[in-house]
Amino acid sequence: MDAELICEGLQFPEGPIAMADGSVIITEIKAQRLSRITPDGRRETLVETGGGPNGAAIGPDGAIYITNNGGSFTWPEQNGLTIPGPTPASHTGGLIQRFDLKTGALTTLYEACDGKRFVGPNDLVFDRQGGFWFSDHGCSTPEGRKYGALYYAKPDGSHVARAREHFVSPNGVGLSPQEDVVYMADTQLGRLWAFDIAEPGKLKPQEGFGPGRVVANLPGYQLLDSLAVEADGRICVATIINGGITAFEPSGKTEHFPFPDMIVTNICFGGADMRDAWVTCSSTGRLYKARWPRPGHRLNFNA
Template sequence: MKPFRRAATPAVAGELKDARIIARGLEFPEGPVAMSDGSVILGEIKGGAITRIDPDGTVERIASCIGGPSGLALGPDGAMYVCASGWSPDGNIGGRIDRLDLKTGTVDVLYDGFEGRRLSAPNDIVFDQHGGFYFTDYGAVTPTNHERGALYYASIDGSSMVKLRDAHFGPVGIGFPNGIGITPDGQNLLYVETFTARLFSSRIVAPGVLDAEQSVDDSFLFGANGVEWFDGLDVDAAGNVCVATLRSGCITVVAHDGSAASLVGLPEEVWEPLPTNLCFGGQDKSTVFVTLSASGTLLEAPWPVIGAARPASSA
């Protein structure tokens, strides 16, 4: 019998150096996207807004987005695609995928349901080289119930969406799927489960289709030690998967093959337990931007490995 893969024991790699806060007063920021002009666009879940932050720290709310904007991704048409998580002060109102025209500020609903059922709590999103996008649905949570999570693939024109039939998780479904990404070669879909703090890498055989022959052991890349929660992620040019890690307040960096992992902490002066997401940007994509949601801030710091290039079809 083939032995199960064991997760690598992460090494402590110190903390982010030369980090600085570039924006404050954000209402639970999430889903940062680094733009070519040096700005960062993100969602404010509790603020119900899509917000642009310029390099000098100027904050501009460029669009309203009811229902907790979480993950964002820039599409091949230059529009911003938004996971509206369904969050409201009174409970989940149903999730959506919205399209934001960055030139006009117009927000249109692209998808709000699948096979007659509403989307529950879309969380994070990534485009592939074919111009479509994958997204996670976290599953709405109430005091007495949790809807099953799911992975989806959809077209940008609103005409087609499929639910990924991932046999790994059986009848219970994937547990609280959160951050999502694609390897630099476009061959594997990366995604995490929040509360198990597990990272998976599933082979893509066609747009929106995962390899049904791949075992769960083969797709498992890394699992955190102790009580950690995984949130958003990004990938660097070396294929390392960098995961915002809740509770410990760090970035977990996992080698492309899962053979090694390290922990990069937030600086003591800005430490908090809720670094919710991150992205690479700046000159040569050598800067990491991290949303710190407990304090409502956006942090930037140099990163030793440049971020991976976007798929060729993306803007």
Template sequence: MSIEAQSVLSVGATLGEGPVWVARDAALWFVDIKEHRIHRFDPAGGDARHWTAPAQVGWILPTDDGLFAVGLQTGVHRFDPADGSFVLLHAPEAALPGNRQNDATVAPDGAIWFGSMDDGEAQESGRFYRLYKGLCADSGLPSVSITNGPAVSTDGRTLYHTDTLGKRIWRSSLSEDGAVQETGLFVEIEDGAGYPDGPTMDAEGCLWTGLYGGWTARRYDPAGKMMQEVRFPVSNITKIAFGGPDLRTAYATTARKGLDMTALTAQPLAGDLFAFDPGVAGVPGTIATI
């Protein structure tokens, strides 16, 4: 069955990223990294708001204090939408001012897993971190230029992490305390199909990834076999999130970054928020314990 995504919110994001459904306010939150913006979209009422962050913002996730954790270039901050304030919690890469944060997820145990990257997209300085109950630790995974994800399986024992420029999604086993153990290749994206961006798990244990420059999002089964491909009218698909009251609507952030005027003319919806019917439910979101 052919599925094509439709634009549901015109934002024209330079680099839309990090969509997450927040059940406590029945809204989708996401960011525009390059424009320093945090977005909130209420699909039922159609209301859309945004806040300006003090630096490039890679991700936003709900926390157990009723607020949010956000990954700014300067570190992980607590964000309060009521007054738009940002309070620094951790600065794991204070000595790497050329790096920024890029993507994140909450594991079933409430830990935040997030990645960094070289903002110039050249140096292999991107790392993955785990933040849980006040402790922020390096995962020990190898450095890459552009990290994406991670995503964590529903049982909390498998970590999927992306080397975007290397076109590979890796899979690592996790111990009960979140330590990374054995790592192996999960999927390698073929030439001409774009670059794997943010990964997301669905309720059947399958992984979805946006393909930057590939015009599609894909679904892979636990063995790494492609099961489904969703076509978009724009080329740069960054990440999928499942939302709505039954978690059966897939939302996707997209980007205008890297598109010249000819491409932007051909892709007037580039940077918008899209939605489609994935034919499967997502996983209820976990609130982060920071």
């Protein structure tokens, strides 16, 4: 697949949003900011978020909602590459933020659920009703990992609920085109989970011992990051170590599209035919654009 380099010199880019004007809004986790990349490749800072802004999505009010991990990574350099390192001792938890594109106001929407502070919110997706599913990646500690979870929340700050918990490392989140399934990638396991939805914001009861259905486990040592869904229902998950995008069919069959970075973290779709794909290659600090072989699924809210 031919990929065009759009911008470089970014500080661990993530969370791409394809905008109607042809620009792409991204998070820069290491730089702690939300940025706009113009069609000619220039970077503009939209807001300094603090912490570690990771996922980003347009909500029903046209604002950008950000899953911020609260600074859950250190940033060692290895052979010129930026690598997410262990969680610093200063980390106290993450949050959900709202950025108003019109006024420039940045506010905190949620920091906890049922009195329990989030560990490291990671990715999010809005449903047709205007609520959003989001993952909490957990974090590392000297004694081992803090578990992550899958949540559902409303954008007005009135409701957040924990849908499933005790996952090793929840990351990318997406909805099937029919919105009857929510997908979640687990980074360390190289596993894509599927959870059947009973009604907006609520999952069907667990069956057996598993928290959900396993779409597929990648072989060998491959890690999964954030994701986007195609119009035909394939789930495109950014893949680490085997750098690229892995497209999962709901049946479990996979297809891999390599990109020039060991740590590929996210993909989004846009353009008139939804076949323009923007991919964040994070250890090298680059944003690429490619023509995808199939159209992506159009998100419920855009700007």
